[in-house]
Amino acid sequence: MKEYHKIQTVFKRDPETNMKTLLENNYSLPEFEYLAGNQWVFTEKVDGTNIRVMFDGEQITFGGKTDRAQIPAALAKRLNELFLPQLELFKELFADGACLYGEGYGAKIQKVGINYRPDQDFVLFDVKIEDWWLQRRDVEDIAQKLNLDIVPIIGQGTIAEMVEKTKTGFTSIWGDFRAEGIVARPSTELKTRGGERIITKIKCKDFPKTW
Known part of the structure; x- marks a missing residue:
C-alpha cells in the first residue's frame, strides 16, 4: 500500500543558511498562507x-x-x-x-x-x-x-500560535524533554486543488534553542 505522503514544513527554508533555518512568513504553500488565521489542530510530532x-x-x-x-x-x-x-x-x-x-x-x-x-x-x-x-x-x-x-492532541490555534509554541519550545507528553515539534491540520480537513492533503509541520529545532 502507498507510502505516507510528505508533510511540508509551514515556511520555506533559507538557502543562505544551507536550508537550516526558515524564512518566517514565507509560506511553503499558498494554502497555508490563506488558512493561516483559521483554527488548526496541533498534535505532537514524534521523533521516530x-x-x-x-x-x-x-x-x-x-x-x-x-x-x-x-x-x-x-x-x-x-x-x-x-x-x-x-x-x-x-x-x-x-x-x-x-x-x-x-x-x-x-x-x-x-x-x-x-x-x-x-x-x-x-x-x-x-x-x-x-x-x-x-x-x-x-x-x-x-x-x-x-x-x-x-499521537496526542496538544492544542488548537492559528499558524502564528503554532509557530510561537515551537519557538518557545514545549515539553513532550512522553516525559520531561523538549518535544520534536508540531503536526497541524485544519480543524476541518481540506485538500489542495491538486488533491493533496493540507497538513503541515514545524520543528522546535528550526528555531534557536530556548532550553
Missing part, C-alpha cells in the same frame, strides 16, 4: 521512524517509510506481537482493507528515542481506507478498538 501497517482483507503486513526501508528487529517483533493476534478483528473492522500509519519510536530509534521509552513501540497517527483518510474521531475509535496508542 515511519511505519505502515497494511491489511489487504486477508493478511497483515508491515512496511517502513518506503518499500525499501528496514524495520529494526526489536520494533518488528513488537509489531508482530501487537497486530498479528488481531487479524480477525482487522477483518471485522476493515472488510475492504486499510493502511494504518504510525511512528515506531523508543530506545535506539533516533538519538532521542530513549527519552520516549526504554523499549520500542508503535503510535498511530493516520488511517486510510481506499481513497479516504479517516477523521480524527474515527482514528481514535480504531485506536481504542485495537488497543493502540495515538
Whole structure:
C-alpha cells in the first residue's frame, strides 16, 4: 500500500543558511498562507521512524517509510506481537482493507528515542481506507478498538500560535524533554486543488534553542 505522503514544513527554508533555518512568513504553500488565521489542530510530532501497517482483507503486513526501508528487529517483533493476534478483528473492522500509519519510536530509534521509552513501540497517527483518510474521531475509535496508542492532541490555534509554541519550545507528553515539534491540520480537513492533503509541520529545532 502507498507510502505516507510528505508533510511540508509551514515556511520555506533559507538557502543562505544551507536550508537550516526558515524564512518566517514565507509560506511553503499558498494554502497555508490563506488558512493561516483559521483554527488548526496541533498534535505532537514524534521523533521516530515511519511505519505502515497494511491489511489487504486477508493478511497483515508491515512496511517502513518506503518499500525499501528496514524495520529494526526489536520494533518488528513488537509489531508482530501487537497486530498479528488481531487479524480477525482487522477483518471485522476493515472488510475492504486499510493502511494504518504510525511512528515506531523508543530506545535506539533516533538519538532521542530513549527519552520516549526504554523499549520500542508503535503510535498511530493516520488511517486510510481506499481513497479516504479517516477523521480524527474515527482514528481514535480504531485506536481504542485495537488497543493502540495515538499521537496526542496538544492544542488548537492559528499558524502564528503554532509557530510561537515551537519557538518557545514545549515539553513532550512522553516525559520531561523538549518535544520534536508540531503536526497541524485544519480543524476541518481540506485538500489542495491538486488533491493533496493540507497538513503541515514545524520543528522546535528550526528555531534557536530556548532550553
